[in-house]
Amino acid sequence: MSNLTREETDALIQEVLEVYPEKAKKDRAKHLAVNDQSVTQSKKCITSNRKSLPGVMTIRGCAYAGSRGVVWGPVKDMIHISHGPVGCGQYSRGGRRNYYVGTTGVNTFAEINFTSDFQEKDIVFGGDKKLAKAMEEIEGLFPLNKGISVQSECPIGLIGDDIEAVSKKAAAQYNKVVVPVRCEGFRGVSQSLGHHIANDAIRDYVLSNRDGKEFEGTPYDVTIIGDYNIGGDAWASRIFLEEMGLRVIAQWSGDGTIAEMENTPKAKLNLLHCYRSMNYISRHMEEKYGIPWMEYNFFGPTKIEESLRRIAAFFDDKIKEGAERVIAKYKPMMQAVVDKYKPRLQGKRVMLYIGGLRPRHVIGAYEDLGMEVVGTGYEFAHNDDYDRTIQEMGNATLLYDDVTGFELEEFVKRIKPDLVGSGIKEKYIYQKMGIPFRQMHSWDYSGPYHGYDGFAIFARDMDMTLNNPCWGKQTPPWKKTEATEEVKAAA
Amino acid sequence: MANIMIRKNDQGGLVFYLPKRDLEDNISSIEFDSPEKWGGEIKLANGGSYYIEPQVPPERLPVTIRAKRLDAPD
Ligand code: SF4
Numbered sequence: 001m002s003n004l005t006r007e008e009t010d011a012l013i014q015e016v017l018e019v020y021p022e023k024a025k026k027d028r029a030k031h032l033a034v035n036d037q038s039v040t041q042s043k044k045c046i047t048s049n050r051k052s053l054p055g056v057m058t059i060r061g062c063a064y065a066g067s068r069g070v071v072w073g074p075v076k077d078m079i080h081i082s083h084g085p086v087g088c089g090q091y092s093r094g095g096r097r098n099y100y101v102g103t104t105g106v107n108t109f110a111e112i113n114f115t116s117d118f119q120e121k122d123i124v125f126g127g128d129k130k131l132a133k134a135m136e137e138i139e140g141l142f143p144l145n146k147g148i149s150v151q152s153e154c155p156i157g158l159i160g161d162d163i164e165a166v167s168k169k170a171a172a173q174y175n176k177v178v179v180p181v182r183c184e185g186f187r188g189v190s191q192s193l194g195h196h197i198a199n200d201a202i203r204d205y206v207l208s209n210r211d212g213k214e215f216e217g218t219p220y221d222v223t224i225i226g227d228y229n230i231g232g233d234a235w236a237s238r239i240f241l242e243e244m245g246l247r248v249i250a251q252w253s254g255d256g257t258i259a260e261m262e263n264t265p266k267a268k269l270n271l272l273h274c275y276r277s278m279n280y281i282s283r284h285m286e287e288k289y290g291i292p293w294m295e296y297n298f299f300g301p302t303k304i305e306e307s308l309r310r311i312a313a314f315f316d317d318k319i320k321e322g323a324e325r326v327i328a329k330y331k332p333m334m335q336a337v338v339d340k341y342k343p344r345l346q347g348k349r350v351m352l353y354i355g356g357l358r359p360r361h362v363i364g365a366y367e368d369l370g371m372e373v374v375g376t377g378y379e380f381a382h383n384d385d386y387d388r389t390i391q392e393m394g395n396a397t398l399l400y401d402d403v404t405g406f407e408l409e410e411f412v413k414r415i416k417p418d419l420v421g422s423g424i425k426e427k428y429i430y431q432k433m434g435i436p437f438r439q440m441h442s443w444d445y446s447g448p449y450h451g452y453d454g455f456a457i458f459a460r461d462m463d464m465t466l467n468n469p470c471w472g473k474q475t476p477p478w479k480k481t482e483a484t485e486e487v488k489a490a491a
Numbered sequence: 492m493a494n495i496m497i498r499k500n501d502q503g504g505l506v507f508y509l510p511k512r513d514l515e516d517n518i519s520s521i522e523f524d525s526p527e528k529w530g531g532e533i534k535l536a537n538g539g540s541y542y543i544e545p546q547v548p549p550e551r552l553p554v555t556i557r558a559k560r561l562d563a564p565d
Contacts (some may be wrong), residue, residue, distance in 0.1 A: 040536075041536065041537055043537065049513065194515075281512065282507065282551065283496060283498070283510075285551040286498065286553050287496060287498075287554065287555060288552065382513045383513075383514070383515075384513065384514075384515040387515075
């Protein structure tokens with residue numbers, strides 16, 4: 001199917017909105033838009049970061065998920081207590097496959113679920129004692145931990161526990177970093193506020209710990225911020241940053257440690273990958289320590305090249321040469337990947353609905369393979385994210401913010417993309433509809449997708465999914481008629 | 492009154508950032524911009540405007556300062 005024109009896309013949005021009651025319709029209409037590259041201010045065409053409508057199926061998470069699951073969770077040598085009932089923690093425990101090196105349970109803990117397991121009596125009488133007890137147990141059982149963070153679940157805020165006091169006492173007692181995080185799930189409209197709260201906690205309890213202390217720096221110290229090392233993403237990025245002569249002194253927070261976080265203010269440049277979840281702390285470091293930050297994109301060779309040159313521009317000629325050397329070295333390898341997969345993927349159309357930075361960052365990687373992104377949207381973006389997206393997307397393509405289950409399904413039915421990339425909750429629906437699908441939050445148990453090495457895997461995975469023979473076998477042989485055969489041939 | 496952060500972007504222009512609402516925007520004009528006096532009314536690219544107490548220019552950017560909202564587009 002050919003691409004829709006602006007009018008057709010507009011009409012499609014109107015049609016999909018038809019089923020809603022008047023008020024809901026008005027509200028949802030603001031979150032759906034036809035991309036127009038001439039608009040520089042996204043707020044003129046799309047509204048974001050608003051409360052989801054009751055009654056619709058949203059895919060968002062809560063502030064606790066943003067802090068525990070995304071920002072703090074991957075810090076491997078700390079223990080993160082899911083403070084409150086046991087359930088919340090179960091789903092935010094290493095499920096994103098934030099890879100790390102270490103011996104789990106001995107000196108690293110990212111995959112273990114620690115919780116204070118609130119019961120009725122804790123709600124009634126308060127859970128501060130229980131928290132102190134949990135910390136004591138942690139110290140006894142896992143003495144090699146480098147710190148503890150207290151990730152509040154909803155009840156903590158509701159019953160008014162004083163986790164700050166407990167943490168302060170424990171920090172003095174054990175002589176470790178103990179961070180209370182007020183990320184109760186009811187705060188804000190999505191996980192996004194959880195990122196912000198988590199960033200603020202890092203600012204208040206971690207960042208300045210080594211101020212004034214000796215650090216053997218080099219002029220080429222950089223950090224990777226906002227890469228959660230999903231399937232090894234941060235490693236695939238780090239490898240060629242080091243190859244071009246930079247020294248990566250911290251990884252936030254995939255495969256990260258508390259010591260790295262404390263050393264971050266010594267860096268010369270903060271490289272920011274996920275703008276949405278860690279711009280706050282980068283801005284803070286820029287103001288307090290004068291460290292510039294830069295957003296980069298390591299999806300697909302075109303964007304990597306662009307990013308490497310922009311990173312190198314912050315440094316002297318040695319790094320600039322290093323960047324060119326790295327680009328030249330990988331060029332033939334990337335060309336081989338493109339030569340192999342482009343003919344198989346050329347012209348295929350993709351619709352995305354993800355979070356964080358991916359709805360705009362992966363566009364380049366698809367374009368490198370000759371594919372086209374015809375619709376994209378974020379779960380929890382703010383206007384500044386859409387500002388950055390509008391330029392990346394083609395004209396008259398579809399933008400959807402906090403899209404509902406129903407809307408996305410209808411859009412897909414009409415636009416008929418060749419591939420949908422979204423989360424696990426969508427995966428089986430679309431696969432049953434007969435549409436190839438990739439789970440793009442944790443790379444469908446594959447990865448890494450960042451960097452040069454990642455692009456090869458990305459290309460292979462897309463090919464594997466799109467050109468999988470199973471899509472031609474949706475109709476069982478006994479139901480096949482001449483007509484369906486013809487339809488297949490025509491499609 | 493709210494805390495805002497002002498920083499420079501790659502092109503050398505000033506950028507306004509309101510952490511509380513996660514609002515980021517380019518500053519299109521600032522009332523006073525001389526070595527003695529800096530601040531006053533700032534206009535944003537989105538049409539909003541804020542007021543900063545005129546003061547000596549900050550030694551370096553970014554800087555967090557108090558600002559009053561005069562007019563916001565929504
Ligand atoms: S909203 Fe509250 S109860 Fe639900 S998962 Fe988040 S913290 Fe837990």
